[in-house]
Amino acid sequence: MKIPFYKYQGTGNDFVMVDDRNLQFPVSKEFIASICHRRFGVGADGLILLQNAEGYDFRMVYFNADGGEGSMCGNGGRCVVQFAKDLGLFTDTTRFIAVDGEHEASVDGDIVRLKMSGVKDLERYDEFDFMNTGSPHYVTYVDDVTEVDVVNIGSEIRYGSVYGPKGGTNVNFVEVIEGNHLSVRTYERGVEDETYSCGTGVTACALSAHLRKGWVSPIKVETIGGSLEVAYSKNSESGFSDIYLIGPAVKVFEGDLPAGS
Numbered sequence: 001m002k003i004p005f006y007k008y009q010g011t012g013n014d015f016v017m018v019d020d021r022n023l024q025f026p027v028s029k030e031f032i033a034s035i036c037h038r039r040f041g042v043g044a045d046g047l048i049l050l051q052n053a054e055g056y057d058f059r060m061v062y063f064n065a066d067g068g069e070g071s072m073c074g075n076g077g078r079c080v081v082q083f084a085k086d087l088g089l090f091t092d093t094t095r096f097i098a099v100d101g102e103h104e105a106s107v108d109g110d111i112v113r114l115k116m117s118g119v120k121d122l123e124r125y126d127e128f129d130f131m132n133t134g135s136p137h138y139v140t141y142v143d144d145v146t147e148v149d150v151v152n153i154g155s156e157i158r159y160g161s162v163y164g165p166k167g168g169t170n171v172n173f174v175e176v177i178e179g180n181h182l183s184v185r186t187y188e189r190g191v192e193d194e195t196y197s198c199g200t201g202v203t204a205c206a207l208s209a210h211l212r213k214g215w216v217s218p219i220k221v222e223t224i225g226g227s228l229e230v231a232y233s234k235n236s237e238s239g240f241s242d243i244y245l246i247g248p249a250v251k252v253f254e255g256d257l258p259a260g261s
């Protein structure tokens with residue numbers, strides 16, 4: 001038996017998509033990791049199953065490249081919305097459910113506008129900020145993001161004594177380009193490497209910049225894989241709502257997976 005798959009990318013964060021409305025996908029950590037492997041598999045930062053969900057257009061089930069079920073993935077969310085539209089599950093706007101709750105999104109050509117979960121209790125420290133935008137994110141500022149050893153410094157923080165025992169964190173390095181405009185590089189937990197873009201990370205960086213720089217929504221963010229925009233409302237000292245992650249999500253490939261076990 002072969003399993004049809006589709007590959008999508010959102011600012012270079014790439015995902016294998018499977019239409020699993022019949023719940024036939026053989027979920028196993030080893031199988032998913034082998035599909036995501038960049039040398040021995042299709043190659044991807046994660047795998048997403050699209051399933052039925054009562055009361056919603058669909059359910060998004062997200063696995064990181066290491067095969068483990070992840071927390072929310074912003075770029076993956078934008079890609080699965082484009083996938084659902086390609087499957088004919090909605091026309092312009094959709095509501096779906098993911099691990100962090102309900103999401104709404106709209107599509108205009110390649111551009112997907114995804115409503116993210118609200119953020120509360122953003123933690124501010126002298127050297128960094130920490131928050132959960134659907135996934136946990138550490139945000140620190142640097143003068144020149146191109147000079148940062150993202151993998152080594154990122155993995156030290158991800159596995160370090162503060163966040164390591166709590167399940168780890170994604171780690172973002174931010175350079176201010178000008179007012180309302182950032183450049184971000186991210187070490188991603190579960191990929192255990194730098195990715196070309198991280199949607200929940202970009203969201204965290206924009207909210208952090210709002211608090212630290214006094215900028216107003218929307219904030220533009222450059223990643224290795226392209227540009228994203230984050231729009232939001234501030235609703236308390238350290239809380240935000242109506243957060244939208246906006247940018248391109250496109251299909252790049254399709255094929256068949258050998259059925260795994």
Ligand SMILES: N[C@@H](CCC[C@H](N)C(=O)O)C(=O)O
Nearest residue numbers: 070071073074075198199200
């Ligand atoms: N690439 C994702 C982030 C995925 C979640 C993360 N790797 C984790 O499990 O912590 C995004 O676009 O948000």
